[in-house]
Amino acid sequence: MKYAISVIKNAIGEFERNRVRTFLTSLGIMIGVFSVVMLLALGIGLKNYLEQQFEDIGSNVLFVFPGQGFGGGGSFGQAFSSFANSIQFDERDYKNLKQLSTADYVVPGYITTKQIESKYEKTAGSIQGVNDEYDELFNFEILAGEFLSRSDISSRSKVGVIAETLADELFDEPDDAVGQTVEVDSNLRIKIIGLVKDIGDPEQDNSIMIPYTTTFLTINPDKTFLSIYIGVSDSSLVTQTKKDAEDILLRRYDDDQFSVIEPSEILDTVTQIFSIVNGVLIAIGSVSLIVGGIGIMNIMYASVTDRTREIGIRRSIGATKSDIMIQFMAESTILSLLGGLVGLLLAGIIVLIVRPFFPLEINLSTVLVSLGISSVIGIFFGSFPARSAANLTPIEAIRYE
Amino acid sequence: MIELKKVSKHYTLGEEEVKAVSDISLTIKEGEYASILGTSGSGKSTLMHIIGLLDQATSGSVKLFNQNIEKLKDNEISTIRNENIGFIFQSYNLIPKLTVMENVLLPTIYAKHKLDYDVQKRAQELLERIGIGHRADFHPNKISGGQQQRAAIARALIMKPKLILADEPTGNLDTKTGDEILDLLEELNDDLGVTIIIVTHEKEVADRTKRQIYIRDGELVKKY
Numbered sequence: 182m183k184y185a186i187s188v189i190k191n192a193i194g195e196f197e198r199n200r201v202r203t204f205l206t207s208l209g210i211m212i213g214v215f216s217v218v219m220l221l222a223l224g225i226g227l228k229n230y231l232e233q234q235f236e237d238i239g240s241n242v243l244f245v246f247p248g249q250g251f252g253g254g255g256s257f258g259q260a261f262s263s264f265a266n267s268i269q270f271d272e273r274d275y276k277n278l279k280q281l282s283t284a285d286y287v288v289p290g291y292i293t294t295k296q297i298e299s300k301y302e303k304t305a306g307s308i309q310g311v312n313d314e315y316d317e318l319f320n321f322e323i324l325a326g327e328f329l330s331r332s333d334i335s336s337r338s339k340v341g342v343i344a345e346t347l348a349d350e351l352f353d354e355p356d357d358a359v360g361q362t363v364e365v366d367s368n369l370r371i372k373i374i375g376l377v378k379d380i381g382d383p384e385q386d387n388s389i390m391i392p393y394t395t396t397f398l399t400i401n402p403d404k405t406f407l408s409i410y411i412g413v414s415d416s417s418l419v420t421q422t423k424k425d426a427e428d429i430l431l432r433r434y435d436d437d438q439f440s441v442i443e444p445s446e447i448l449d450t451v452t453q454i455f456s457i458v459n460g461v462l463i464a465i466g467s468v469s470l471i472v473g474g475i476g477i478m479n480i481m482y483a484s485v486t487d488r489t490r491e492i493g494i495r496r497s498i499g500a501t502k503s504d505i506m507i508q509f510m511a512e513s514t515i516l517s518l519l520g521g522l523v524g525l526l527l528a529g530i531i532v533l534i535v536r537p538f539f540p541l542e543i544n545l546s547t548v549l550v551s552l553g554i555s556s557v558i559g560i561f562f563g564s565f566p567a568r569s570a571a572n573l574t575p576i577e578a579i580r581y582e
Numbered sequence: 583m584i585e586l587k588k589v590s591k592h593y594t595l596g597e598e599e600v601k602a603v604s605d606i607s608l609t610i611k612e613g614e615y616a617s618i619l620g621t622s623g624s625g626k627s628t629l630m631h632i633i634g635l636l637d638q639a640t641s642g643s644v645k646l647f648n649q650n651i652e653k654l655k656d657n658e659i660s661t662i663r664n665e666n667i668g669f670i671f672q673s674y675n676l677i678p679k680l681t682v683m684e685n686v687l688l689p690t691i692y693a694k695h696k697l698d699y700d701v702q703k704r705a706q707e708l709l710e711r712i713g714i715g716h717r718a719d720f721h722p723n724k725i726s727g728g729q730q731q732r733a734a735i736a737r738a739l740i741m742k743p744k745l746i747l748a749d750e751p752t753g754n755l756d757t758k759t760g761d762e763i764l765d766l767l768e769e770l771n772d773d774l775g776v777t778i779i780i781v782t783h784e785k786e787v788a789d790r791t792k793r794q795i796y797i798r799d800g801e802l803v804k805k806y
Contacts, residue, residue, distance in 0.1 A: 183691070184691060187691045194679060198679065490675075491677050493675075494675045494676075494677055495677075495688070495692075496636075496660070496663075497634075497636055497663065497669050497675070498663065498664065498669070498688055498689040498692065498737065499660050499661065499663045499664020499665070499689055499692045499693075499741075500660065500664075500692045501656065501657040501660040501661070501692070502656055502657065502660075503657070504660075504692055574637075575636045575637075576631050576636045576637045579636070579671075579675065
C-alpha cells in the first residue's frame, strides 16, 4: 500500500514537473478516446433510435415489401438488384390480403413529398395514402377532430388528418388546423378533419394522411403502394398469418419478387448492420489511439534517458528491475488513463449538448471500454521504455551524466 | 563478512582489453573500518562496485555476508543491496526532486520485508544525530554540499545495513567539512559497529581508517 502510494505520488510528481509535456502527450489519447466515444455514441444512438421506431409500430405487424429487401438472405447487392426489377403492389394485392382471416387490419402504405400550402404558409411535407385502419398501426393519439373513416376511403373524400409538427408549421396554432383547407401541389385541396400527436418519426410527424383512394386522383396515378402492413392481434398467429400472406401473394408473383417480414427480422438486420458499422468506426478511431500510444512511448523513452541517473541511484539503494519497470509503467498508464478520462468527459459534454437534436448515447460499456483501452495503451506502449529503464545496469546508470 | 577470491574484472574499450581489477583476493571482517587507497584509474572504484554488488566480476568468487553472489538472481542481489549495504558517493547522488526526508526514506520503499521500526521516526532521529534535522523538508539543491553528504549518510543508514561503502565521500567537500564527514563515519563505526569501507585517493583520508588496502593497476600492493 505504502509502495503503491509512493509509485503514484512519484508519477504525479513527474507530471507536475512537466505539465506542458504531460498535457501534449496525453492529448493524443484524449483525441483518440474522444473520437472513439463519439463514434460509439453515434452508432448506439442511431441503433436505439431505429429500434424505438420499430417499437412504436409494435411487434405484431407484418411488413409486405416488394423485392427481397430484409431478411431474405443474400447480399446487399442481391437485395438491391431484386428491389430494382421488382413489382409494385396495387389495390388488388391490398384487397387480396384483406381476405386474411387472422389479420386484425390491413393498411396500404404510400408516401410522397409534396408542396403543401395553407392560407398562411407554404412548406414541403409528406402526403401519405392510407386507409381508416392506419391509426391502429401507430395507436395515434387524436388531439382534435377525428381520423379517416371507412366512408372517406370509399368515397375518395378530399379530407386528411394532419400530424402536430406539420400543423404547427402550416398554421398559427396546431389546434387551428382542423376545419381548414390545404392545397397540395396546387391541384388537390384537402380539408383537415383531424390532428394527431407526434410519434417521434420525422416523416410521420411531418405528414398529412389522406385516403389512399384520393391519392389515385392526382398524386399517385399509377395506383401503386410502396408497402402493405398487416396487423395481427394475436401474437401466436403472426407466423401463420405471414405464411398465409405469402401464399396469397405467390398466386400473382414469384417468391423473390416480394417479402413479408416481421419487425424482429428487420431489427436483426439493422442490429447486424450497426455492429459492422460500429466496428469500422472503432477501427478508424483506434488509429488515433495507436498514434497517441506511440506519442506516450516516445516521451517515456525520453524520460528514461533524462532520468538514467535517478534510475541508477534507485537501483543502488535496492530497487529491483521490476520496481523500476513498475515506476515507468505506472507513469505511462496513468498518463494514458488521464488522457482517456478527459477525452471521455469531453465526449460526454458534447453528447449532452447535442442530444436534444440528434440521437447520441454513451452507455456504461462505452465508458468501460474507453477507459480499458486507454489503460491497455498505457501499459502496452509504456512497457518498452519501462523495460529499457529496468535493464540499465546500475553502475552505468549511476555514472550517466 | 567480505571474501574475495581471485576476483578479476575485464572489459573491452574499443579494441583494447582493460583489466580494471585482476586477481584480487581480500577478506574484510565484520566491524572493520578500512580504506581502499589508489590513484585514479587504479581500479579501486571498480573493486568497490564489485563488493557493493553494483557490478559483477568477470572471474573469481565473491562471498558477501556468507553468501556466494554468483548464484544469486538480480532481484536477490537488489534485496541484499537494499537491506545490507549503504552507499555514500562522491557526488552525493541524492534525487533532486525529492526532499531530504524523502531521499532518506527512499530505501524503505523498496524493502521486501516488513520493517520492525517506525521508518519516519528513525529517519528524523538519524537526521538529528547527523546534524541536519532542521533540513528534512529541504530539497538537495537548497542545502550545502556537506549537508547533502550528511543526508546521503542518513539514507545509507536508514535500513540498518551491515556494510557502508563510501566512494570518495570527501572528494567534493572542503577540508573542514570533509573532516567532519570522516568524524561522523568513524563515530558510526565505533558506536554502531557498522563495517565501513572508504575508497579514496587521498593518503590523509586513508590514514584515518584502521586498515589500509593499497591498489595499483588493478592489483593489491603491500605498500603505496
